[in-house]
Amino acid sequence: MQRTNRVEGFQAREERLKALLMRGLAGENAAYQSFLSELSAHLRAFLRRRLIRLPDEVEDLVQEALLAIHNQRHTYDPGQPLSAWVQAIARYKLIDLLRRRAGHEALNEPLADDLHLFAASATDAEDARRDLQGLLAELPDQQRLPIVHTKLEGRSVKETAALTGLSESAVKVGVHRGLKALALKIRGIL
Numbered sequence: 001m002q003r004t005n006r007v008e009g010f011q012a013r014e015e016r017l018k019a020l021l022m023r024g025l026a027g028e029n030a031a032y033q034s035f036l037s038e039l040s041a042h043l044r045a046f047l048r049r050r051l052i053r054l055p056d057e058v059e060d061l062v063q064e065a066l067l068a069i070h071n072q073r074h075t076y077d078p079g080q081p082l083s084a085w086v087q088a089i090a091r092y093k094l095i096d097l098l099r100r101r102a103g104h105e106a107l108n109e110p111l112a113d114d115l116h117l118f119a120a121s122a123t124d125a126e127d128a129r130r131d132l133q134g135l136l137a138e139l140p141d142q143q144r145l146p147i148v149h150t151k152l153e154g155r156s157v158k159e160t161a162a163l164t165g166l167s168e169s170a171v172k173v174g175v176h177r178g179l180k181a182l183a184l185k186i187r188g189i190l
Contacts, residue, residue, distance in 0.1 A: 010083075013042070018082040025073060040066055043090055050094060054101075060142065060177070061097055065090045067170075100141060135185050143178030146171045151179075 017035060024032025043062045051058050068089050076085055136144050141164075149160040150171070161168045 146174035147178045
């Protein structure tokens with residue numbers, strides 16, 4: 001009986017989301033906004049279960065998946081289950097994240113315990129530069145690269161988008177989220 005209720009609940013959510021998407025695709029903006037809002041809660045739960053050790057990545061990945069779903073909405077086949085299409089997109093975004101992190105971790109091998117090498121710096125500016133680079137290295141590429149290019153190198157949002165392959169809005173969001181993350185990290189350090 002309990003399994004039957006879960007299946008019925010799943011089918012009801014599937015039908016509701018599918019109806020909202022179809023109405024949205026037909027031009028009903030309010031229905032499409034409801035679809036994205038409800039879908040984000042489902043994606044968040046789906047990704048949270050898979051990113052238990054990376055909880056800070058969940059929200060960014062939800063946004064990436066929603067953006068991909070929005071950009072690919074024209075490819076959805078109404079004859080197919082909506083959940084399978086959405087989960088495929090979310091899984092691809094998850095795999096992309098894990099590949100990026102694996103590559104980043106492979107390139108950034110941790111230093112040995114010989115940190116006394118860095119105990120005395122020549123100047124405060126060098127200390128600050130090293131600290132900033134260390135904090136930036138902890139950020140995901142979607143946040144780090146926009147900050148480096150726009151705030152440190154002085155490039156425009158448009159130039160940064162062209163360099164990174166991100167959209168201009170993704171660059172702005174990356175800078176905002178990255179600066180917010182840096183502020184939290186600095187508060188934690190002080």
